[in-house]
Amino acid sequence: MQAALLRATNEPVTVQPAPDPVPAAGQAVVRLRAAALNHRDLWIQLGQYAGIKLPLIPGSDGAGVVTAVGAPGDDAWSGREVIINPSLDWGDDPRTQGPGFRILGLPDAGTFAEQIAIPVANLASKPAHLTWEQAAALPLAGLTAWRALFTRAGLQSGEKILITGIGGGAALFALQFAVAAGAQVWVTSSSPEKIARAQTLGAAGGVNYRDTDWPATLTRAAGGPFDVVLDSAGGAGFGPLIELVRPGGRLVFFGATTGQPPGLDLRKCFFRQLTLLGTTMGSPADFAGMTAFVARHRIVPVVDRVFPLAETDQALRHMAAGAQFGKIVLATG
Numbered sequence: 001m002q003a004a005l006l007r008a009t010n011e012p013v014t015v016q017p018a019p020d021p022v023p024a025a026g027q028a029v030v031r032l033r034a035a036a037l038n039h040r041d042l043w044i045q046l047g048q049y050a051g052i053k054l055p056l057i058p059g060s061d062g063a064g065v066v067t068a069v070g071a072p073g074d075d076a077w078s079g080r081e082v083i084i085n086p087s088l089d090w091g092d093d094p095r096t097q098g099p100g101f102r103i104l105g106l107p108d109a110g111t112f113a114e115q116i117a118i119p120v121a122n123l124a125s126k127p128a129h130l131t132w133e134q135a136a137a138l139p140l141a142g143l144t145a146w147r148a149l150f151t152r153a154g155l156q157s158g159e160k161i162l163i164t165g166i167g168g169g170a171a172l173f174a175l176q177f178a179v180a181a182g183a184q185v186w187v188t189s190s191s192p193e194k195i196a197r198a199q200t201l202g203a204a205g206g207v208n209y210r211d212t213d214w215p216a217t218l219t220r221a222a223g224g225p226f227d228v229v230l231d232s233a234g235g236a237g238f239g240p241l242i243e244l245v246r247p248g249g250r251l252v253f254f255g256a257t258t259g260q261p262p263g264l265d266l267r268k269c270f271f272r273q274l275t276l277l278g279t280t281m282g283s284p285a286d287f288a289g290m291t292a293f294v295a296r297h298r299i300v301p302v303v304d305r306v307f308p309l310a311e312t313d314q315a316l317r318h319m320a321a322g323a324q325f326g327k328i329v330l331a332t333g
C-alpha cells in the first residue's frame with residue numbers, strides 16, 4: 001500500500017510504499033476511502049508532542065470498508081462501511097482514560113494510508129447521511145467536542161455558550177452540536193468571514209480575537225457573560241475567558257494551540273465559584289453518544305478542503321497556515 005511517513009520531526013511527510021497491514025485476532029483491516037487531519041498531527045510533525053516515536057504513519061481519523069478480519073469471531077464487520085474511533089484502549093472508567101490509553105496515529109500506525117489494521121472494538125458504522133470525506137472528518141474532533149460539551153460541561157438547552165477559534169475542526173463540531181442541543185452560541189475568530197460562516201451554521205454572533213477590547217465588545221453583544229466557555233487556544237487569550245464566564249459557570253478546555261496561559265488570576269475563579277473542566281478525547285460511551293447524536297440531528301461535518309494522499313504534507317502546511325474553516329481531509333483511495 002501507499003502510506004504517508006514521518007521520518008524526522010520538522011521534516012516533510014513523504015508518501016511511499018509500506019507493507020500491507022495484517023490483522024491480528026480482534027482486529028480488522030480497513031481499506032480507507034478518506035482520512036482527516038487534526039492539529040495533533042501537526043504538533044507531532046513539529047516535535048511538539050509528548051512521546052514521539054519515529055518513523056510513524058500519522059493520522060487519527062478515517063473512514064472506509066472492512067476488507068479482512070483477524071479471527072472468525074470478528075466476521076460481523078466483514079465488508080461493512082465504517083468510521084474509526086481513534087481512542088484506543090480507553091479503559092474501564094468513563095471519568096478518565098486508563099494507563100493503556102493511546103490516540104491512533106502515535107504510537108500505533110495511523111490513517112494517512114490506503115489501509116489500516118485496527119481493533120474491531122474501534123469500528124463504528126459509517127453514518128449513512130455522510131460522504132466518505134464527511135465521515136472521515138468526524139471521529140476525533142467530534143468526539144472531543146461531544147465530551148467537552150455534554151459529558152464534562154453538561155451543556156443544557158437554552159444556555160449561552162462561547163466557543164473560541166471557530167475556524168478549528170473541534171471548535172466547529174462544538175458549534176454544530178451546541179446549536180443542535182438548543183444552546184445560544186457565540187464565537188471568536190481571527191476572521192470576519194469565518195464569523196459570518198459560523199452564523200450561517202446557527203451562531204448568534206461573534207468577535208475577532210485580534211481586536212483590542214474584544215472581551216468587552218463580546219459581552220455587550222451577547223448581553224452579559226456566558227454559562228459555558230469552551231476553549232482550545234489557551235495562551236494569552238485564556239485569562240480573559242475567566243471573566244467571560246458567569247459566576248457559577250463552567251470553563252471547559254482541551255487544547256493549548258497558542259501555548260500556556262500567563263498569569264492566571266485564581267481569585268477570579270474561586271470567588272466567582274467557577275468550575276474549570278479539563279477534557280481529552282472521549283470514552284466508548286462518548287463515541288456512541290456522539291455518533292447517535294450526529295445521526296439523529298443529521299449533522300454534516302464542515303470539510304474545508306480535500307487533498308490527495310500524495311499531498312499529505314501540503315495538507316499539513318495548509319493547517320499550519322490557519323486559513324481553514326473546518327476539517328482538512330485526505331482522499332486515500
Ligand SMILES: C/C=C/C(=O)SCCNC(=O)CCNC(=O)[C@H](O)C(C)(C)COP(=O)(O)OP(=O)(O)OC[C@H]1O[C@@H](n2cnc3c(N)ncnc32)[C@H](O)[C@@H]1OP(=O)(O)O
Pocket residue numbers: 039040043047048049050051103140254255256257281
Ligand atoms: C487528541 C489530540 C490531542 C492533542 O492535540 S493535545 C495537545 C498537545 N500539544 C500541545 O498542547 C502543543 C504544545 N506542546 C507542548 O506543550 C508539549 O510538546 C507537550 C506538553 C505536549 C509535551 O511536552 P514534553 O515536555 O515533551 O512532554 P512531557 O514532559 O512528557 O509532558 C509535560 C506535561 O504534559 C502533560 N501530558 C503530556 N502528554 C500527556 C499524556 N499523554 N497524558 C497525560 N498528560 C500528558 C502532563 O501534564 C505532563 O506533565 P507530567 O509529566 O509532570 O505529568
Ligand SMILES: NC(=O)C1=CN([C@@H]2O[C@H](COP(=O)(O)OP(=O)(O)OC[C@H]3O[C@@H](n4cnc5c(N)ncnc54)[C@H](OP(=O)(O)O)[C@@H]3O)[C@@H](O)[C@H]2O)C=CC1
Pocket residue numbers: 037038039040043140141144164165166167168169170171188189190191194209232233235237254255256257258279280281319322323324326
Ligand atoms: N485534548 C484533546 O483531546 C484534544 C486537543 N486538541 C487540541 O485543540 C486544539 C484545536 O485542535 P483542532 O481543532 O484540530 O485544530 P485546528 O488547526 O483545526 O484549529 C485551530 C484553530 O485555533 C484557532 N486559534 C488560533 N489562535 C487562536 C487564538 N489566539 N484565540 C482563539 N483561537 C485561536 C483558529 O481559529 P480561527 O481560524 O477561527 O481564527 C484555528 O482555526 C489544538 O491545540 C489541539 O492540539 C484537539 C482535539 C483533541
